Amino acid sequence: MNVRKIITLLEETVTEGGRPVEPAARVAVVAVVIENPWAGQGFVEDLGAGIEATASDLGALLAPRVIEALGADVEAYGKAAIVGLDGEIEHGSALIHTLKFGDHFRKAADATTLLPAVEKRAGAGTVFDIPLKHKTDATVRSHHQSIEVRIADAPHPGEILVALAASAQGRPQQRLASLSTEQ
Template sequence: MELEIRKIVTICEETFIEGFKEAEKPVRIAAAMAVIKNPFAGKYVEDLQPLVNTYSEKLGDLLPKRAIEALGITGKEVEAFGKGALVGLDGEIEHGSAIIHTLTFGNPFRTICDNAETLLPSAEKRAAAGASLDLAIKHKRDAKTRSHHMTFETRIPDAPRNDEIVISAVVASSGRAHPRIGSLHKELEGVFPS
């Protein structure tokens, strides 16, 4: 199986005012999305390892680099991240999951983001071309840091075609503009005995 990428789309958003108040620093989020061929579209295939072997490591390296480049920062400056798979109508959600839910995808991504320690939050679904996918984002070192729990809506007008998958990597240079709900750490104090 050969790596087949039809296009890569990168989007970047900077939010300066949130909730009618200027942000202390702009909230900057970028996503890089690869539109790839799904060789298993339209049929059931038991062994999905060829998808993993062809796409996971390459996209786990390429896409976060593209997203970070769009923000004009380094991997060290990334504070939060996430991933996603949007599968065309003739594919299974499992096809996208096979690519992104592997260490061969996640480990390069975490390494690029200054040896991040948390699991990458994810979003997966099957839909027609032009559908949106809300990418989940969490802090790269501590999944309980609520200020970095966000979503980032992405969409490519002509993808995924029925026999394609859109694989996404998203990074953020900070958390939300005005976080006020506190850390999950504080809420969990006393809940579990030590």
């Protein structure tokens, strides 16, 4: 795995709807920009070798960093893969939609649900939203949220930007009734 850069972002919302948020609502994102393991190979029928060589290392790199950046227990989480213009969306999906990648975050966060994801092909500086859901119950409405991310110089055409996001709580000032009220 050839890493070009690692980016850490922390967002703290201290006021929402004109009211204080106490404690501040924290969301952390850690992204890594890597060389696309399939770059320059044309269409690759079997992505297995690249998954084996890269996915677990990516998860092991990102999971502890995003938890450390959050500085609190994880309640909701999500992931992203943004593939540079010379790659395929499937390249990003291959790296993040495998237990080799996601189980690092699930274990570190003591989570059980699938990680919600965004993946797309785009040029450097594209804006993308990472969806987050509750780590043990995807039906908990208060934790359905997203965080907008933009890395100015990534991904380059032959790169993939992979990111994990974690929040310490649900949306600030959330007031929706539980899903069970409608069932």
